[in-house]
Amino acid sequence: MLKETFRGAESKLYIKDWLDLPAIYKQRIAKTYRIKELDFYFRKQRTIHEAKLLAKAKSLAGVKTPFIYEIDIPQTTIIMELIEGDQLKNLLPSFKTKKIIDICKEIGRNVGKLHHANIIHGDLTTSNILLSSKNNELIFVDFGLGYISDRLEDFGIDVYLLERAFISTHQDIYEDSWNAIIQGYKETSQYGGQIEEKIREIASRGRYSKRV
Ligand SMILES: Nc1ncnc2c1ncn2[C@@H]1O[C@H](COP(=O)(O)OP(=O)(O)OP(=O)(O)O)[C@@H](O)[C@H]1O
Numbered sequence: 001m002l003k004e005t006f007r008g009a010e011s012k013l014y015i016k017d018w019l020d021l022p023a024i025y026k027q028r029i030a031k032t033y034r035i036k037e038l039d040f041y042f043r044k045q046r047t048i049h050e051a052k053l054l055a056k057a058k059s060l061a062g063v064k065t066p067f068i069y070e071i072d073i074p075q076t077t078i079i080m081e082l083i084e085g086d087q088l089k090n091l092l093p094s095f096k097t098k099k100i101i102d103i104c105k106e107i108g109r110n111v112g113k114l115h116h117a118n119i120i121h122g123d124l125t126t127s128n129i130l131l132s133s134k135n136n137e138l139i140f141v142d143f144g145l146g147y148i149s150d151r152l153e154d155f156g157i158d159v160y161l162l163e164r165a166f167i168s169t170h171q172d173i174y175e176d177s178w179n180a181i182i183q184g185y186k187e188t189s190q191y192g193g194q195i196e197e198k199i200r201e202i203a204s205r206g207r208y209s210k211r212v
C-alpha cells in the first residue's frame with residue numbers, strides 16, 4: 001500500500017482524506033525556471049488534461065482508473081480515490097508463472113481497450129498499473145503523457161514502450177509475459193493483427209517519435 005508521499009519529475013502525491021474518503025492528491029509542482037504565469041497555465045492545462053483522460057479511459061474504454069473526487073485548479077491537483085494495493089512492478093516478480101500470464105493477458109486486454117477507444121496512455125510501465133488488493137483488478141494511473149489518436153503508429157509506440165519497460169524491469173519473465181500481453185491485446189484492439197509488425201518496424205528504426 002502506498003503510505004508516503006511520492007515525488008515524480010512533475011508532480012508530488014500524498015494521501016489525505018477527502019471528506020471522509022481515503023484519497024490521493026496528485027499535485028503538479030511549479031517549475032521555478034519558467035515564467036510564473038506561463039508555468040501555472042501549463043500545470044493547469046496538464047492537470048485538466050490528465051483528469052479528462054483518466055475519466056475517458058473509464059467511460060469510453062471501460063478500463064479501470066481511480067475515481068476522480070475533485071480537480072483543484074488553483075492547487076493544480078487531482079484528488080482521486082486511493083487504490084488499496086501496489087504497483088505491478090513490485091508484485092509481479094513474486095507471482096507464479098500462471099498468475100503472471102493471467103495478469104499480463106489482462107494488461108494486454110486493457111491496453112487494447114484503450115486503443116480501441118483511441119486513447120494512448122503515453123507512459124505504459126508496470127509502475128503505472130496497480131493491482132487492487134480488494135478485488136484483484138488492474139487499475140491504470142498516470143495519464144499525464146496520454147493523448148487521443150487513431151494512428152497505428154501511436155498505438156505501436158505505446159505498446160513498444162511497454163515492451164521496453166518489461167525488458168528492462170521484468171527481464172526474467174519477459175518472454176511469457178510478452179506473449180500473453182500481445183495475446184490479450186489482440187482480443188480487444190481493432191489493430192491486434194497489425195500491432196506486432198508495427199512494433200518490429202518501430203524497433204528497427206531504433207528511435208521513435210514521441211508526442212508530448
Ligand atoms: N489513485 C491512486 N491510488 C493509489 N496509488 C496511486 C494512485 N495514483 C498514483 N498512485 C501511486 O503513485 C505513483 C505515482 O503516481 P503517478 O504515476 O500518477 O505519478 P508520476 O509517475 O509522478 O507522474 P508524472 O510522470 O505525471 O509526474 C504511482 O505509480 C502509484 O504507485
Ligand SMILES: [Mg+2]
Nearest residue numbers: 008127128142
Ligand atoms: Mg507514474
